[in-house]
Amino acid sequence: MNLIEFIKLAFFAITRNKMRAFLTMLGIIIGVGSVIAMIGIGEGSKRASIAIVQNMGSNMLTIFASGGPGRGPQELGSAETLREEDAAMIVAECHNTVIAASPYTQTRRPVVWQNNNTSTTIFGANVDFEQIRGWRLEDGRFFNENEIRGQAKVCVLGKTVVETLFVGNEDPIGQTIRINKLPFEVVGVMERKGASPWGDQDDAIIAPFTTVLRKLQGRNRISQIIVSAREGRADIAEAEVTAYLRQRMRVSPRDENPFMIRKQDDIIKMQEEQAGVITLFLALGASISLVVGGIGISNIMLVSVTERTREIGIRRALGATQKSILAQFLTEAVVLSCVGGLVGVLLALGTVTVLSNFTALPATAESWAVALGLGFSAIVGIVAGFLPAIKAARLNVIDALRYE
16 A cells, blocks of 8 residues: 555544544644744744844944953943043044944933923933934934034933823924923924833933033043944944054053943844743743643554454455554554644644734744644654554454454
8 A cells, every 4th residue: 555545544544533533633733833823922022022122223332431450340331431532533443344433321310391290211422323223303303513512401302201291292392391400402302212121212312412421410421332333244343443442541452341342233142042042941831732642642543453453453364464554553643643733733823813913912923833843743643653553563363353
């Protein structure tokens, strides 16, 4: 007999007792469906997290001041090893790999307009902030170089701040708000940016770094610089910026960097690793159902061998070989498992579609997960059906014919 005939016999045997076949396949259906759905949720969450990180800026590097040689350990970002002019010099010295750079500082302060108030994050930066963060204006204008040099009290609002302060849909452009009791003129409104791993990006105000640094924080030195690297050149940009800063700070080759550079790519890699571990554990948990389903198939196939002992004896008496009997029952187990796997795939695709379209949970149907689920269902069928198939093939012909 060829494979097609074995498959036909397998479907005939399965359809003789449809309810038992369905209950046998249920473990495989749930197992395959769960594995594909869990992988889909994990991959969807990973992509969503990476998209959020990428939305924070364009190939961004953040340079933190830290304890320099001989100064002892200091809290990250607290040491004053960076200068305001370093941003412009980085662009000039590393123009092949760097597009823009800005001195950067941030603080949290109370903000008031008329009877409305909130507490929000205040970003201090230069005119390149828009390009570096990939955050565009929706209305009004951005502050300019003259306002930065003059420490002007002007600001640009994020959408959340606008919605919190201007509850009557008033036009915020030209209005004067008070940040930490200081009057600031609103000159622009940023487009909606969305959430980040660290909170709502739109719950922020951007102002000249000189104003934020000296008038809100009471400081004279910056502790951060943000840099936008050219596409695909973040690693080279990091090396060039490191070389420039070490030379400018006259750091000995034996000493460690008195600063720290964190790339956006590093955050993305960390997100991918964390999401990969979570997806793995979700898939492993769901795969337990596949093991249970395999045990169910093995159990039912053993019962089927017992029930069909006389049939096996007749087939052997008519010339069927042990290999033929082995192949018949092994094929039946694989077909049972694969049919369950196909139903599980359909169940998973339906689940992923519902989750992605009707809930906030990100999910995606991964083709490799579907192939993995079907492959595992076939392997489970082979493993689960092997012992019953051997038992059927080894039945004594005379004993089988006498079996009642």
